[in-house]
Amino acid sequence: MAMFSQNPLMNGPNYSFNEAPRVNAPEGARQHRFDPYTDNGGSTLAIAGADFAIMAGDTRLTSGYSINSRYHPKVFKIGGTTADQKDATLVLSVVGFMADGEALKEKLDSICKMYRYRHGKAMSVEACARRLSIILYQKRFFPYYAYAILGGLDEQGKGAVYSYDPVGSYEREQCRAGGAAASLIMPFLDNQVNFKNQYEPGSGEGHALQERERRPLTRAEVEILVKDAFDGAVERHIEVGDGLQMMVVTATGIEEIYLPLKKD
Amino acid sequence: MDHRPQNWGRPRDDVYGAYDGSYLQSSGPKQATQSPIVTGTSVIALKFKDGVVMAADNLASYGSLARFTDVPRLRSFAETSVIGFGGDVSDMQYLNRHLTDLSIDEAYAAPSSTDTTTSPGAGTLNAANLHKYLQKLLYSRRNNFDPLWNQILVAGLDSSEAPFLASVDMRGTAFTSPSLATGFGAALAQPIMRRYAETDEQAAQLSREEAVKIIKECMKVLYYRDARSLDKYSLAVVTKAGVEISEDEQLEQQSWAFAERIKGYGTQTV
Numbered sequence: 051m052a053m054f055s056q057n058p059l060m061n062g063p064n065y066s067f068n069e070a071p072r073v074n075a076p077e078g079a080r081q082h083r084f085d086p087y088t089d090n091g092g093s094t095l096a097i098a099g100a101d102f103a104i105m106a107g108d109t110r111l112t113s114g115y116s117i118n119s120r121y122h123p124k125v126f127k128i129g130g131t132t133a134d135q136k137d138a139t140l141v142l143s144v145v146g147f148m149a150d151g152e153a154l155k156e157k158l159d160s161i162c163k164m165y166r167y168r169h170g171k172a173m174s175v176e177a178c179a180r181r182l183s184i185i186l187y188q189k190r191f192f193p194y195y196a197y198a199i200l201g202g203l204d205e206q207g208k209g210a211v212y213s214y215d216p217v218g219s220y221e222r223e224q225c226r227a228g229g230a231a232a233s234l235i236m237p238f239l240d241n242q243v244n245f246k247n248q249y250e251p252g253s254g255e256g257h258a259l260q261e262r263e264r265r266p267l268t269r270a271e272v273e274i275l276v277k278d279a280f281d282g283a284v285e286r287h288i289e290v291g292d293g294l295q296m297m298v299v300t301a302t303g304i305e306e307i308y309l310p311l312k313k314d
Numbered sequence: 315m316d317h318r319p320q321n322w323g324r325p326r327d328d329v330y331g332a333y334d335g336s337y338l339q340s341s342g343p344k345q346a347t348q349s350p351i352v353t354g355t356s357v358i359a360l361k362f363k364d365g366v367v368m369a370a371d372n373l374a375s376y377g378s379l380a381r382f383t384d385v386p387r388l389r390s391f392a393e394t395s396v397i398g399f400g401g402d403v404s405d406m407q408y409l410n411r412h413l414t415d416l417s418i419d420e421a422y423a424a425p426s427s428t429d430t431t432t433s434p435g436a437g438t439l440n441a442a443n444l445h446k447y448l449q450k451l452l453y454s455r456r457n458n459f460d461p462l463w464n465q466i467l468v469a470g471l472d473s474s475e476a477p478f479l480a481s482v483d484m485r486g487t488a489f490t491s492p493s494l495a496t497g498f499g500a501a502l503a504q505p506i507m508r509r510y511a512e513t514d515e516q517a518a519q520l521s522r523e524e525a526v527k528i529i530k531e532c533m534k535v536l537y538y539r540d541a542r543s544l545d546k547y548s549l550a551v552v553t554k555a556g557v558e559i560s561e562d563e564q565l566e567q568q569s570w571a572f573a574e575r576i577k578g579y580g581t582q583t584v
Contacts, residue, residue, distance in 0.1 A: 083348060084348055084456075084459060084461055086456050086457075086459065086461075086485060087485075088485060088487065090487065111489050113487075116500045116501070116504075118481070118487075118489050118491070118500075119489040119490060119491045120491065120512075121490075121491075122489050122490075147485075147487075148487055148489075149449075149453055149456075149485050149486040149487045149488070152488075153453060153486075192457075
């Protein structure tokens with residue numbers, strides 16, 4: 051289904067208006083049909099560290115070539131006791147069709163709140179990740195058209211990032227980019243977080259080449275990486291920009307950071 | 315003479331054949347709105363220091379026909395908020411009835427305190443409540459493939475009495491901004507409004523007079539360039555003091571006189 055593909059080779063550039071339904075009806079027999087989906091652009095990014103996880107998203111909301119809003123958050127705290135989410139331990143980012151994304155966020159949040167009420171403790175990120183997959187798959191035949199990423203700290207206190215497709219396939223990863231500029235950011239992350247295509251200088255040729263050894267990045271390094279990734283995406287994708295919202299999940303709580311991005 | 319009264323006034327079966335009742339049967343899938351019929355064009359709104367200004371013209375178009383020229387599209391609800399409707403007019407009328415019922419119910423359920431010095435409707439629905447309600451309503455209608463074909467702006471004050479302006483569309487997509495516009499206004503009026511109020515901080519510097527002036531200027535630009543627009547429009551101002559809607563505004567300083575001086579287009583040769 052090309053509609054849910056993030057692959058530019060299938061779709062061309064990932065602009066929302068490329069997703070307009072292609073009508074195969076014979077000439078003259080065209081009927082205007084209600085399309086329940088749109089793409090509101092924007093991009094998200096998550097990186098897990100040794101003892102933290104950073105979730106980030108730009109704050110632009112688009113529809114076609116129009117900017118609907120310059121501040122519309124895509125990153126949310128999940129499962130706090132109250133509406134202000136002061137004691138939340140999980141963060142969810144959604145991108146794609148924002149009405150679906152926000153409906154998904156509210157559903158997951160209420161489930162996490164019920165869990166907390168019944169069990170007297172916050173939901174673990176592993177449990178919440180599986181639950182989110184089930185919520186998405188329950189709408190398998192009328193999906194939430196949203197790419198979700200869930201972040202938190204696992205039971206050992208290590209940063210955890212779980213990424214999803216719109217129908218609930220998920221896996222735990224070190225880092226993941228989602229949304230309009232995912233195809234621009236992800237290769238940068240492969241190189242800078244997982245050190246792909248980086249080799250020890252002078253270690254030889256061909257199979258003798260030694261990969262650069264991976265090490266967990268520090269929080270300061272990751273914050274810079276996130277900003278650089280978005281600055282790059284803003285430069286090359288029209289649906290990304292305006293502001294960068296970052297949530298840093300640590301053992302002491304969730305810190306929120308807002309940085310400006312180019313507004314053009 | 316057919317003596318069965320149920321057949322009187324109907325086309326005669328012996329002349330026209332038996333009536334084909336299959337047209338009346340609702341067999342097959344349920345049909346829902348698949349396109350808007352009578353439509354309203356742009357709604358524009360701008361926040362200022364202590365409230366929100368909103369405007370929309372009074373035209374309801376039937377395709378390219380200017381069908382109804384006295385249809386106010388800004389409605390006040392719960393005495394605290396103004397809602398501006400773009401898109402299908404019958405869906406607007408449905409929502410108008412629905413929200414009126416809702417605000418009456420709310421007023422009975424949570425009457426404002428007996429203290430008459432508080433603003434009317436205090437403690438009941440505010441603009442943020444109405445916006446969230448509309449978002450849920452429109453999103454659930456789109457989930458049932460029976461959308462309400464509207465783009466809606468909601469203006470008023472939020473629970474902390476700060477100016478509130480937000481939009482919701484037929485798919486339930488909701489967002490806020492210091493200035494908002496639907497339809498053509500998103501392309502023509504939004505850039506003008508953003509020149510004065512790019513951020514909430516800048517909007518908080520605008521006086522009521524300045525905001526009204528900007529909105530009036532935008533309505534003029536829209537009338538010049540939007541073919542489905544009218545020079546008669548409604549203007550609403552919401553503040554802590556309440557809602558003021560004027561439904562018979564007329565564009566000022568507007569003239570097509572410049573048109574005859576334009577040369578060089580179409581079949582004209584000189």
